[in-house]
Amino acid sequence: MPTSRRHFLQTAGCLTIGFSLLGSTWAMAAEAADELPGSLGDYPRIDSWLEVLADGRVRVLTGKIELGQGIRIAVAQMAAEELNLPLSRVEVVLAETDRTPNEGYTAGSGSIENSATAVRYAAAAARQKLLALAATQLQARAFQLKTQNGVVTAPNGQTRTFAQLLNGQKLTDEVRLPIALKPKADYQYVGKAVPRPEMERMVRAQEYYVQDLRFPDMLHARVLRPLNYDSKLVQFDEKELKRAVPGLAKVVVNGSFVGLLAEREYDAKLAQDWGKLNVRWTEGKALPAGQPLKDYLRTLPNTPKRVQDKGTPTNAPTLRASYYKPYLMHGSIGPSCAVARFDDAQRRLEVWTHSQGVYPLREALADLLKIPVDSIHVKGVPGSGCYGHNGADDVAADAALLAVATPGRHVRVQWAREDEHCWEPYGSAMVLDLAARLDPTTGRLTHWHQQVWTDTHSNRPGGNADKLLPAQYLAHPRRPANDGTTDPSAGGYRNADPLYAIPNLRVDAYFFRGPLRVSALRALGAYGNVFAIESFMDELAEKAGLDAWDFRLRNLQDKRAIAVVERARAIARQQQTGENEGLGFAFAQYKNKAAYVAVVAKVSIHEEGTPYRPQLWAVIDAGEVINLDGLKNQTEGGMIQSASWTLMEEVKFDQHQVRSRHWEAYPIFHFDEIPYVDVTVINRPTEPPLGAGEAAQGPTAAALANAVYRATGKRVRELPLRPEKLTREV
CATH class of the missing domain: 3.30.365.10 (Aldehyde oxidase/xanthine dehydrogenase, molybdopterin binding domain)
Known part of the structure; x- marks a missing residue:
């Protein structure tokens, strides 16, 4: 995929299909728009967002992760609408490095505005391209053609499927404004209460979340955490731990980072419980307990910023009042989890994670492990319960560190409830x-x-x-x-x-x-x-x-x-x-x-x-x-x-x-x-x-x-x- 619109324009051509080809039944995007909507500005090629498969289905690519906001079904609805396809013939691939666009973090209520809107315009551009191809192959004018269920039909009855029109080629054309969008009066899916297909799997407790992932010959791992943020490891008796937990397969100690790996998840948890009772840490820096937190926060050194300033200052106010919000945690129902595997021969790391940003996480892991970014593949998998930055990135780093120390094996790190509650980043007071x-x-x-x-x-x-x-x-x-x-x-x-x-x-x-x-x-x-x-x-x-x-x-x-x-x-x-x-x-x-x-x-x-x-x-x-x-x-x-x-x-x-x-x-x-x-x-x-x-x-x-x-x-x-x-x- 190109990294930017500028890069693409330097290396490829572009698709420009006039509105006149499509007849008067299609709505036109605003011609006055200066930029492509959503994330299309960085990834303007159609094949950055969708692929037509050999069986005629369409695979949609989104750089956003499913957090429970329903992005998978929303982008499917928008793509199916513009391509006149049944929803069942649209597959959605979530955030995955080297496969989906780099849309940064899934955050700020921006999934529909950025990713789904980009998919809508890419699908509309794909439809235009397919109609142009069909007009040539079927010797008809584009506005005479009808598209339904992945098949384009000419007035004389001749047909071509999407796959036949492309004949194995990709939709490499660029999306350019103006784009003809489907008239809203003809919508079949957008605006409707379409159920999310994955709901049934969740309700039935079937495999769906990253916490459910299992691989052959996989190791389970836990990490010992210090007493508080500034504690350091003082004493750890690895031999005594292995005597206490015979099922322990490996111990990784790097400074004050202690990883415990076992064939059985139960043994990894036993080792973690033993460590909590027997490992010694420094006390670390004291927290400001015993005083009203709202008063303490005002005393801290701060960086001031004038955010808004218009008119005159508030003199002689009618009313003054002070309010306070405490620290809040995400309270994720399923504690954070990740799986990683390191191939020592190829020097390649694979990570399965519920991080909200697979591309930023890949860069952070490359910095942590001193591995080239291109040698790390990060696949987004939905996690159980989070809006915001919980422990997902941290547990992925745990798994990556332990996988590099144990090449050739999948390593699954599952945080315990105590890990999640004590070590996740909170919402600020x-x-x-x-x-x-x-x-x-x-x-x-x-x-x-x-x-x-x-x-x-x-x-x-x-x-x-x-x-x-x-x-x-x-x-x-x-x-x-x-x-x-x-x-x-x-x-x-x-x-x-x-x-x-x-x-x-x-x-x-x-x-x-x-x-x-x-x-x-x-x-x-x-x-x-x-x-x-x-x-x-x-x-x-x-x-x-x-x-x-x-x-x-x-x-x-x-x-x-x-x-x-x-x-x-x-x-x-x-x-x-x-x-x-x-x-x-x-x-x-x-x-x-x-x-x-x-x-x-x-x-x-x-x-x-x-x-x-x-x-x-x-x-x-x-x-x-x-x-x-x-x-x-x-x-x-x-x-x-x-x-x-x-x-x-x-x-x-x-x-x-x-x-x-x-x-x-x-x-x-x-x-x-x-x-x-x-x-x-x-x-x-x-x-x-x-x-x-x-x-x-x-x-x-x-x-x-x-x-x-x-x-x-x-x-x-x-x-x-x-x-x-x-x-x-x-």
Whole structure:
């Protein structure tokens, strides 16, 4: 595949087929567009995105990994639509180096906007190319031809299959604008609630996840972790361990990295349990326990960044308030896992992983192992449960290190629950100060100042090994710089500038390096920022003596935002509240450019102060709907996950180590605690599809906090909304 549009233009020709060939029944992409959509700009050749197989099926290639967002079925729908193929004749290959486009990370709710849209245009260009070939071979004009089920038919009845038209050749032509897209009125699949085929395999517990992979003659491995981030190995008796666990096949010790390999997974786990009791480590640096974390974070050295600055500063504000979000973990249901095999003769490494970026991981592994990038093949396999950067890259590095030390054998590394909870990168804790001024006559916002204290929200390994966990404990450790500050990351101030029409707006971010390891967690800083903004909007509405809905509407100008809020208000008006019950509302557009979401929350407060099984309604506008069921699933899942964060979750630690080592110490929703959820979708088929996977997180948190206030009269500004916080003002 070419690495860029420029490279391709230097080495190959291009495909330009005029709209006139296709007749008037096909819609034209906007001619004014300057660039190819999605990831096509880097990979403009059709065969970067799809292949026509000998049996007439089409294989679609996407650089994105399936995280539960339904990217596999979405790209299949878009390709099948443009090629007039049955869905059953479209195969989708997920992220794999040297096979699929390098689309970086599957993150930021960008799969539909970038990858699926690229597939749509590539498939449309492929259809144009196939029709041009058929016009020549069948001696007909392109607009006279009909395409159905992978067969092109001429007016005289002659036919050619896609495979016959190509005769073994690839679609190497370049996609160039303008492209004729299928008319939306003729859609068969796009916009429909098409089920995800893999769901049945999951429900039946059949092999699907990377955790399920098994290879002949495979070794199972566990890694001993130190007491805390800065601990180092002091004493390890390998002979005693082998006497205690006779089934242990091999021990790999490199500095403070200790790998334990066995033929049976049970023996590897026994060896890890023995090591926890008998291996000695230094105590390492103490963690800042015994003091309010929100106060401690303000004291850390930081890198300031002025994010937004228009108008004049906020003098004499109508209201000030501070909010807090704790460290959160991904809480992956299946702990991280990876398989690797190293061929010593060919000096080639293969890795099977649920990393969200197979190409960046390959570069990091090359840096870690000092192996050429071209000698590493990384295949993406879905993992059980993660939106964001959990332990997937780290466990892949574990497996790669152990595979290189054990050539010729597949090595499977499975993290335990304790490994996942203690060593994954968390979502950063955040402190947020807000101040705003109102025009008392109009009830409109005139000034707004938001200050955000946060660690980075993206610490992915990228192209070097420094941020891979095992690299930091080798004999020659690779550690990221720790100078008391961190590089500013846009994720920290994501959604910190409200969508409301505020003439004087200032946003400041202060980036610190906190005590716990952090990286990307679903919605990044938008969860904390929207929680603070929409809680504050409720407080401002009350200060202005206005209804919370009317207050937001009079400060909004975006027509789509207004439509979402008004639809949510109609839903709220249908709900009744009794004693100790409250109804709350919140709204945001994710990243101020993706999906619009409004959430209505209803809570019932028990005598002990526990919000019991809230009810949640969402209204979402994500532009053109590709898979209705998938969009609803994403929004429902986002609300449930956010509700669990908001009501229950918080990483706890003492001076020595993280204490949230198991589910009892880090509770998430049980099945009988999951709230009732309902999603209303506003479909806008004439608008581009928008990212939606992370859009519900922030509005759900604020809607719950606002509902708790209305049920109890207590304004809780520090998450989670635990019962003890309802007994006092925060």
